Amino acid sequence: VRLWDVATGHERATLTGHTGTVGWVAFSPDGTQLATASDDRTVRLWDVATGHERATLTGHTGTVEWVAFSPDGTQLATASDDWTVRLWDVATGHERATLTGHTGTVGWVAFSPDGTQLATASTDRTVRLWDVATGHERATLITGHTGTVWWVAFSPDGTQLATASTDRTARLWDVATGHERATLTGHTGAVGWVAFSPDGTQLATASDDRTARLWAIT
Structure with a gap:
């Protein structure tokens, strides 16, 4: 992994230690730390100012696909093709919980804005909602997506969740109940990305049909 000075374009540091492909990186909310995920089955935490490694997080038995910091920066969630998600204490590097239930690769995780919930998406065609404090599953969103x-x-x-799927649809869910609110159809290819506008009134979807679409959220 390499760190670059945005103003000058000069390289600031090369972060070495992983023994496999590094597939994802994430900065902590305060910008002082960097998390890196690799197919060497580890996640590493780095001090951005010095480029020194702070911790190596081990436990996953497959490629680590994704990492995400909690909004307050105290926790890290990691997703893997070992079908699990793990929650880590950033200060100590210790594992807090292993979230099990998915029956396929977990490729994406997202914390709720208040940091109390975690959403996980999988090749098993489901999304799961978890209570961050306890590590318990709150809901499985299993009806709808066919990819x-x-x-x-x-x-x-934090009241709604948007999901994107290879079934060419995006879906909106009510976080409190786990019920589907709407299915957004129109794309003719897999939908690979969704993003809410800052005021939450619009949703953008991106697809391999070479289009992006904007949707009004009511």
């Missing part, structure tokens, strides 16, 4: 779920995003107020 891999590639992406999940919480609305800015």
Whole structure:
């Protein structure tokens, strides 16, 4: 992994230690730390100012597909093709919980804006909602998608969840109940990305049909 000075374009540091492909990186909310995920089955935490490694997080038995910091930066969620998600204490590097239930690769995780919930998306065609404090599953969103779920995003107020799938649809869910609110159809290819506008009134979807679409959220 390499760190670059945005103003000058000069390289600031090369972060070495992984023994496999590094597939994803994420900065902590305060910008002082970087998490890196690899197919060497580890996640590493780095000090951005120095480029030094702070911790190596081990436990996954497959490629780590994704990492995400909690909004307050105290926790890290990691998703893997070992079918699990793990929650880690950033300060200590210790594992807090292993979230099990998915029956396929977990490719994406997202914290709710208030950090109390975690959404996980999988090739098993489901999205699951978890209580971060306890590690317990709150809901499985199993009705609807007929393909891999590639992406999940919480609305800015945390009341809705948007999901994107290879079944060419995006779906909106009520977080409190786990019920589907709407199916957004029109794309003719897999939908790989969804993002809410900052005020939560619109949703953007991107597809391999070479289009992006904007939707009004009511």
